[in-house]
Amino acid sequence: MSYGIRKKFYNSKAWKTTKNTIWLKQNLLCNRCHMPVYVDGLSDYLPKGKRRTGIVHHKIYLDNFNVYDDSIALDENNLEGICKECHEKEHHQDQVTRINYDFDEDGNLIQKN
Template sequence: MKAWAKAFYLSAAWEQTRAAYLMSQDYICERCGEPAKVVHHKQYITKENIGDAGVTLCWDNLEALCQDCHNKEHHRKERQRRYRFDEDGGILPPISKKN
């Protein structure tokens, strides 16, 4: 959790919204159908919009996700993991980053 967002994520308003939203989705991930434990903000929370309840607490901006789907969402833009493997399990060289 980012330091600037800590107060929001520990607030009663967020805790109540999060709990109610997960319950409304029957604690099921909206992407894969596995058990959900994360309430994700579709429009990411930023320093600029954290005070806007239309972004932070609006159910239209929320999505119930399992931890795996939440991780995929936040790491989808990563170009390269530390290791890559071919179809036989052999280690592949890193992909060079394009500038």
């Protein structure tokens, strides 16, 4: 169920628009390691293998409640475009996260059932 709520959010037009705004602001570079990233719809012309997968990270982690709160879920101040490697480091700093969460094929953090 928790997975469904967030999946719906990540597929929403509002999220896709916000996410692309973040990436364009950052010139498609990871905010931490500054590696160029691959973003669907923005860098489709680039060979996928040449770039790291880009993920827009929520500084206040998204959960089943704040996913409905635009001031957290869609606020640019709460968002940071980072590559998959940096994203995994961020979330794996937390042992609980490592055990309870995983990434789906789009690189989104999901809760294990």
